Amino acid sequence: MRQISRRKFVALTAAGVATAPRGLMARSVGGTVTAQEIVDRIKKNIGVEWKPETVDTFKAGDPSTIVTGIVTTSLASLDVLGRAVKAGANLIISCEPTFFARADTRILPARRGPGTGAAAPSGAPETPLPADPVFMAKDAFIKKHNLVVLRFSDHWRLRTPDPFVQGLGNAFGWSRFADARNPKVYSIPETSLDALVSLVKKSLNARGGMRVVGDPQLRIRKVALLPGSTPIQASIELLPGVDAIIAGEVREWESVEYVRETVALGGKKSLTLVGRIVSEEPGMQVCAQWLKTFVPEVTSTWISAGDPYWRPTL
Amino acid sequence: MSALAAGEVVARIKANVGIPWRDTTYRDTFKFGGPDTVVKGIATTMFCSYDAIGRAVEAGCNMLVPHEDTYWNDRDDLSIVSGDPSYKLKVDFMKEHDIVIFRMHDHMHAQKPDFIYVGLARALGLESKYETAPQSHHFTLPETTLGEMAATFQKRLGDKALRVVGDPKAKMSRLQLGVGYATPSIDNPDVDVVLSGEQQESDGSFDSPAYVLDAMTVGIPKGWIMLGHNVSEEQGMLEMAQWIKSFTPEVPVQLVRSGEPFWVPK
Numbered sequence: 001m002r003q004i005s006r007r008k009f010v011a012l013t014a015a016g017v018a019t020a021p022r023g024l025m026a027r028s029v030g031g032t033v034t035a036q037e038i039v040d041r042i043k044k045n046i047g048v049e050w051k052p053e054t055v056d057t058f059k060a061g062d063p064s065t066i067v068t069g070i071v072t073t074s075l076a077s078l079d080v081l082g083r084a085v086k087a088g089a090n091l092i093i094s095c096e097p098t099f100f101a102r103a104d105t106r107i108l109p110a111r112r113g114p115g116t117g118a119a120a121p122s123g124a125p126e127t128p129l130p131a132d133p134v135f136m137a138k139d140a141f142i143k144k145h146n147l148v149v150l151r152f153s154d155h156w157r158l159r160t161p162d163p164f165v166q167g168l169g170n171a172f173g174w175s176r177f178a179d180a181r182n183p184k185v186y187s188i189p190e191t192s193l194d195a196l197v198s199l200v201k202k203s204l205n206a207r208g209g210m211r212v213v214g215d216p217q218l219r220i221r222k223v224a225l226l227p228g229s230t231p232i233q234a235s236i237e238l239l240p241g242v243d244a245i246i247a248g249e250v251r252e253w254e255s256v257e258y259v260r261e262t263v264a265l266g267g268k269k270s271l272t273l274v275g276r277i278v279s280e281e282p283g284m285q286v287c288a289q290w291l292k293t294f295v296p297e298v299t300s301t302w303i304s305a306g307d308p309y310w311r312p313t314l
Numbered sequence: 315m316s317a318l319a320a321g322e323v324v325a326r327i328k329a330n331v332g333i334p335w336r337d338t339t340y341r342d343t344f345k346f347g348g349p350d351t352v353v354k355g356i357a358t359t360m361f362c363s364y365d366a367i368g369r370a371v372e373a374g375c376n377m378l379v380p381h382e383d384t385y386w387n388d389r390d391d392l393s394i395v396s397g398d399p400s401y402k403l404k405v406d407f408m409k410e411h412d413i414v415i416f417r418m419h420d421h422m423h424a425q426k427p428d429f430i431y432v433g434l435a436r437a438l439g440l441e442s443k444y445e446t447a448p449q450s451h452h453f454t455l456p457e458t459t460l461g462e463m464a465a466t467f468q469k470r471l472g473d474k475a476l477r478v479v480g481d482p483k484a485k486m487s488r489l490q491l492g493v494g495y496a497t498p499s500i501d502n503p504d505v506d507v508v509l510s511g512e513q514q515e516s517d518g519s520f521d522s523p524a525y526v527l528d529a530m531t532v533g534i535p536k537g538w539i540m541l542g543h544n545v546s547e548e549q550g551m552l553e554m555a556q557w558i559k560s561f562t563p564e565v566p567v568q569l570v571r572s573g574e575p576f577w578v579p580k
Contacts (some may be wrong), residue, residue: 008316055517075516075524078531096516100501100525118440132501134525135533197579209474211576229514232387236398251495252512252543252575257361258386260575262400264365276515277523308515309477311578312465 009031030077033297035091035148036063038070041294048158049060056155060106060139061148067091069298072246072288073279075305078138083303085145089294092149093287094279095156106139156287157228163290164227167282168246171203179222185242186223193218193244193270200246204278205304208311213259214270227279234260235271239281244270247280318564320377321349323356326561331421339420342557346405347414353377355565356486358555359573360413360548361572364404370570377414378570381422381430381547381556395509418554423468429557430493430579433550438467438509440491451491452504460507460537467509473545475576478509479523479536480532494547497521507537511546545574 008126035058043050059133061075069089073080076094084092097104157164161180161183167187180187191199194216201210224238226247232254238245239262250273259271280302291300324344328335359366364378371377385395395401406417422429425553431451435442436575446452458466461482464573465541468476483564485506490498501509508521516522529536552569 050550075527076525078528082531096524100522100528101519102517103519132503133534134501134529134536138528164492176562201579208477208578210579211477212578213575216577227518236395237388237469240399249515253382253388253495254386255384256543256575258395258398258400259361261386261404262361265400265403267400273437308479310482311476311478312461312468314468314472314474 007274009205013042027044031297032066033056033295034063035061035067035150037292038061038091038295039150040200042152043296045251045290046155046159048155051154052228054154055097055102055104055151056153057151059149059151060103060142061090062147065090065146065148067148067298070255070291070295072152072284072300072302073305074277074284074292077139077305080303080305081138081141081145081147081149085292086303087303089161089301090145092147093152093284093291094149095284096149096277097151097289098149099138104114115307145288149188152287154298156283162227162283162285164280164283165225168225168227168279169216170286171282172199174204174223181284182224184224184226184238186225187221188223190219190221192216193220193272196220196223196244196246199272200272200274206275207276207307207309208309209273209275209278209307211273212270213256213272214244214263215268217244218268218270220270226250227283229276230255235259241268244272246274248274249276275307275309277305280303284302317447318353319349320344320351320353320416322345323353323562324349324416327416327418327421330557330561331425333421333424334424339575340389341383341419342417342421344438345380345390345415345417347377347412351372351377351414352413353565355563356555356558356562356567357570358551358558358567359570359572360416363572365409365476366570366572367404367408367411367549371411371413373570374566375568375570376412377416379418381419381551381554382543383418384417388457390417395494397485398575402495407508413569422550422554428550430547430550431491433547433548433553435491436553437549438470439488440445447578455489455490456576457485457487460486460535460539460571463489463507463537464539467539467541471541471545471549473541473544473575474574475578476516476545477540479526481535484530484535484536484537486535491545493550494543497540499556502537506535507539509539511541512543513540542571542574542576543556544572548572 048105071089219297222242224242235255285302288300288302357370357375444453490505497510497513501520555569
């Protein structure tokens with residue numbers, strides 16, 4: 001259904017050229033490539049076995065679509081999709097879901113909420129939900145611009161070294177400080193927690209998503225990076241050996257309380273949370289670079305989804 | 315008067331809770347000490363942090379009734395934490411002060427009313443006249459903007475690390491209240507703004523910021539205000555303290571706040 005005629009494709013790319021900024025324009029190096037062919041190459045180059053059960057699948061669009069350009073992002077928000085279209089790209093590779101749920105389907109799932117939390121009696125027909133305007137707008141935008149959206153999360157973080165950790169380390173200017181024995185740990189020139197937090201905020205363009213546990217004057221030499229969402233086990237494993245953990249998202253009743261108590265008990269430790277989406281941005285930037293190595297036909301560009309949060313000042 | 319044992323306090327909690335006690339709960343059990351520990355005073359708290367336990371001891375309380383886990387994982391599975399130096403220090407401190415901990419989570423949320431929601435609505439100034447239906451946790455408020463609403467709530471709670479998603483100028487009236495990690499779905503057409511404690515940023519189900527970001531792009535007014543887990547549920551531990559006090563006249567009962575754990579950069 002999404003496959004387009006050759007003539008229409010030429011017309012579309014011509015329109016793309018007219019609006020795309022220089023340097024982001026789709027280019028052709030030795031023929032065309034489809035979204036499915038790119039996924040096949042990803043599977044060949046990823047270096048880990050492809051899982052039978054995975055979220056890393058197409059979420060929208062026809063895999064046989066000829067790709068005009070690739071955009072990687074931590075979150076395929078409508079804003080990111082719009083900027084991808086302006087840049088002439090039609091394959092979006094997103095770390096996080098497109099359709100607001102782990103199920104990530106174009107079919108609207110059942111809604112939780114007041115009065116709707118109880119399961120329908122067994123055998124009763126499911127009440128169809130009214131069309132959701134945000135969902136419909138996003139789906140219509142994807143169709144209108146003939147976009148293909150691929151989620152790429154499970155396998156990308158299984159690579160060694162972890163590209164999400166590597167990307168964060170690069171963003172902080174720490175690539176030469178990586179610990180050879182533990183790739184999540186960096187030994188950096190001594191600084192204070194306060195200065196570290198400022199560096200993190202600036203490097204990641206963070207707005208209101210950052211939250212910190214620990215003494216601002218704490219001296220920091222060793223830092224562990226935990227991008228994405230991590231359980232208590234990861235914090236317990238790393239905290240004793242470092243002064244600071246910089247994480248994307250943790251459960252507050254787990255790692256936040258663990259670090260708060262460790263600090264209260266005299267431990268010279270800290271935890272800086274940047275948010276899951278923000279923490280995954282540099283890793284998806286690395287992904288765009290990696291794709292270039294085996295997809296020469298089109299450009300691969302990273303687009304920042306940005307920090308979703310802001311906060312009023314007390 | 316004979317000494318009050320922790321087991322007797324728990325028996326009275328079970329007798330007064332108003333719903334059948336579910337013995338299958340792994341949450342609402344003793345986490346330190348046991349039924350025979352003699353109770354000098356009772357402190358309710360959100361988290362049994364070392365700091366909160368210390369302040370409870372200073373206030374003459376050795377029984378703590380927290381809403382959340384004691385050992386940094388929901389099941390209080392000691393195999394995850396027992397090798398950690400902080401665990402050993404915490405346990406030594408609790409032994410030294412003859413502490414007994416009994417968690418109240420599942421039954422607190424099942425109680426009518428759920429004190430966690432009562433306490434949060436009180437602290438936010440969400441009067442019952444605005445609630446759409448009793449215990450719906452859905453409020454129709456005088457129209458304001460997301461920016462003004464977030465600033466007002468932040469001031470009321472002193473919540474430094476509150477986080478907001480959405481257009482600060484978007485008009486908001488219909489609020490759905492959530493607490494802790496129970497964040498209502500944001501796609502409900504009867505809801506402009508969801509206010510809750512904590513939620514995963516993605517991989518849930520219509521309960522994360524991505525929907526609000528896209529609604530903003532389309533121009534549909536939606537907002538998401540996250541207070542933090544501690545701030546969102548701690549308020550109701552005051553109601554829990556008052557309730558326990560009503561049937562344990564032998565000992566003092568009070569709320570000890572574990573407080574917001576975060577600071578935020580400028």
